[in-house]
Amino acid sequence: MVETLIPDAFTKLAYQTLQQGKAAFGLAHKNLSTRALKAAAATGLITAPSESYGSDISVEMLQLIRGRYEQLLQVDWEDAEKGIYPRSLLFDDAWDDFAKYYPALCLDLPQIWNRAQQKVSRDFSPEIDTAGLPNYYTQNFHHQTDGYLSDRSAQIYDLQVEILFNGAADAMRRRILAPLKAGLEVFKDEIPQNTRILDIACGTGRTLRMIRGMLPKVKLHGVDLSNAYLRKASQLLSQLPGELPQLTQGPGEALPYLDNHFHAITCVFLFHELPAPIRQQIMNEAFRVVKPGGTFVICDSVQLSDSPDLGMVMDGFSDTFHEPFYRNYTQDNLIDRLQTAGFVEVTESVHFMSKYLVAKKPLYGQ
Numbered sequence: 297m298v299e300t301l302i303p304d305a306f307t308k309l310a311y312q313t314l315q316q317g318k319a320a321f322g323l324a325h326k327n328l329s330t331r332a333l334k335a336a337a338a339t340g341l342i343t344a345p346s347e348s349y350g351s352d353i354s355v356e357m358l359q360l361i362r363g364r365y366e367q368l369l370q371v372d373w374e375d376a377e378k379g380i381y382p383r384s385l386l387f388d389d390a391w392d393d394f395a396k397y398y399p400a401l402c403l404d405l406p407q408i409w410n411r412a413q414q415k416v417s418r419d420f421s422p423e424i425d426t427a428g429l430p431n432y433y434t435q436n437f438h439h440q441t442d443g444y445l446s447d448r449s450a451q452i453y454d455l456q457v458e459i460l461f462n463g464a465a466d467a468m469r470r471r472i473l474a475p476l477k478a479g480l481e482v483f484k485d486e487i488p489q490n491t492r493i494l495d496i497a498c499g500t501g502r503t504l505r506m507i508r509g510m511l512p513k514v515k516l517h518g519v520d521l522s523n524a525y526l527r528k529a530s531q532l533l534s535q536l537p538g539e540l541p542q543l544t545q546g547p548g549e550a551l552p553y554l555d556n557h558f559h560a561i562t563c564v565f566l567f568h569e570l571p572a573p574i575r576q577q578i579m580n581e582a583f584r585v586v587k588p589g590g591t592f593v594i595c596d597s598v599q600l601s602d603s604p605d606l607g608m609v610m611d612g613f614s615d616t617f618h619e620p621f622y623r624n625y626t627q628d629n630l631i632d633r634l635q636t637a638g639f640v641e642v643t644e645s646v647h648f649m650s651k652y653l654v655a656k657k658p659l660y661g662q
């Protein structure tokens with residue numbers, strides 16, 4: 297209601313200002329933390345960083361990235377303006393969480409740096425039980441403390457991602473919303489309350505939150521291997537009106553759902569963190585549990601074939617952030633994999649540092 301009273305130009309300016317503020321914050325944090333790291337290393341408090349740590353990217357590369365960032369924001373604004381999702385989603389940031397957990401994030405940095413310098417990748421607090429979890433998963437992705445397996449990690453995750461992408465993480469996630477909405481058109485005779493959407497590897501629930509904002513009445517489900525991240529998702533999602541999404545602990549490669557159960561499935565920022573055979577298994581499982589005619593929408597990192605010009609940045613990301621499967625991911629053929637799983641009409645697109653794949657399960661008889 298308030299949205300209709302506020303002129304478009306003002307809302308757009310507010311959105312641009314917010315994004316500029318987030319970008320400036322991300323850059324300032326990275327700059328200051330790299331300086332603090334080098335100062336602490338000089339006193340012997342932490343392991344000295346490698347020479348290349350925090351080294352500058354070329355001006356041309358920065359301009360290229362900056363241009364892609366601007367394009368992302370423009371598309372984000374346009375999709376909201378078209379009514380694909382409410383403009384309020386553009387401002388849906390967890391400010392109270394960010395303020396509350398920013399000190400914890402900063403205090404954690406020396407441990408992250410030590411792990412990075414000493415190349416330690418399986419370092420968990422003693423109370424964390426990794427039994428029953430896949431070996432590829434029980435690692436400190438991004439060198440983060442406790443990997444994905446503690447409440448502490450879940451509390452600071454969203455803020456870490458926002459800083460990593462200079463405030464563009466949600467704008468990248470929102471690019472799944474238009475194809476998701478379009479994909480549901482085939483089921484337009486279904487009432488929203490009977491429409492089921494699954495988010496695989498839902499993490500702290502950011503994507504589910506956006507889908508709830510766009511489709512307030514549909515049934516939402518999220519699955520993830522991390523109980524800690526699901527707890528955080530439950531906390532954030534219970535702030536919203538409407539039915540609480542059903543959150544389930546489980547692996548994407550053996551989804552705990554019946555065949556042909558969901559009208560659509562989403563999956564954001566997962567595939568680059570998986571060994572290649574698991575990528576295929578998860579696509580096979582998505583195919584099994586989505587209904588004929590249903591859509592599978594993926595958002596993940598760009599790959600080399602999309603953006604050869606970003607090859608250097610991708611290489612740096614793999615090494616600096618402990619992403620053990622990232623290099624293989626950047627060269628994988630995801631379209632082939634989706635088709636092997638049985639999907640058809642696969643399309644792909646790129647926004648900023650992410651790519652999007654949209655695939656359909658054929659209707660019976662097709």
Ligand SMILES: C[S@@+](CC[C@H](N)C(=O)[O-])C[C@H]1O[C@@H](n2cnc3c(N)ncnc32)[C@H](O)[C@@H]1O
Nearest residue numbers: 444497498499520521522525546547548564565
């Ligand atoms: C990079 S985070 C992405 C989370 C969320 N989708 C987002 O947009 O922020 C990766 C998530 O995948 C989960 N995950 C990793 N491997 C998984 C698997 N095989 N099955 C289910 N979840 C998995 C992790 O626990 C973590 O929450």
